[in-house]
Amino acid sequence: MIGVGSRVNHPHYGRGVVVETGSEFYMIWFKTANTAKSIAKDYAELDVLENTGGGAAPGSVSLADIEQALDSVLTQRLHEFQLVPMATKWNDGTMLLKPKDESLQGKEIPIDVFFHKIVMVRDRLRLIEQKINAHKVLTDAEKIELQQYITASYGSLTTFNILFKETIHQFRGSGKE
Known part of the structure; x- marks a missing residue:
């Protein structure tokens, strides 16, 4: 054992x-x-x-020692983000959001700013996933149910995988693990 x-x-x-x-x-x-x-x-x-x-x-x-240490690390990392490289073809690029109604003003966003926000969303989802796994009160069934929502969120965000330089940083839904 x-x-x-x-x-x-x-x-x-x-x-x-x-x-x-x-x-x-x-x-x-x-x-x-x-x-x-x-x-x-x-x-x-x-x-x-x-x-x-x-x-x-x-x-x-x-x-209990491991759980306490893990909780401490997770709390410390709550506001940190991992340095994740963006695919070089997007360097200095912009994203244009253009409304159908041409009388309305569009919005131009630097891709690196958008990419940073996507990485922060990914990191927050991972943090939530870790908190769920380490939770002392949730049952296994409740953890699995909550994990399914996170996995579905990852799946919804796979559209943005083209922005990542390395595939290890990309979003993965339930179909890739």
């Missing part, structure tokens, strides 16, 4: 730390995804790098 605090490697999400164990799933925090993911205990491709065995040794980190 893999215990809380065990270090693992997932073929898609990379290295992670088990933060919670359930009857059928592990909740694993992955640094590359910057979130906790629920992984089935019978998932064959999960490599155990270091197993804590499930027993808490004296001086070890408890689940």
Whole structure:
């Protein structure tokens, strides 16, 4: 049995730390995804790098310690945004919003300003996702229900993926994971 605090490697999400164990799933925090993911205990491709065995040794980190640290990091990052590169073809470009009624004035917005706002929306959605996953009172069913709304939001925002230089920063709906 893999215990809380065990270090693992997932073929898609990379290295992670088990933060919670359930009857059928592990909740694993992955640094590359910057979130906790629920992984089935019978998932064959999960490599155990270091197993804590499930027993808490004296001086070890408890689940409560991990949750408190995660909450602290999330709170600190609430107003930060990740430096995400925009595709170079959009550098110094503008976006023009033009109303159908030609008597009304249009709006011109620098693409980099718009891109920055899209990245902030993405980062806020990720933060909400992390808060949901780490929430102590929500049931698993409630977490899944809320996650579905976030996934649908990601899907709605995939139109703006053309602005991202690197695909790892793009929006992904339920069809790409």
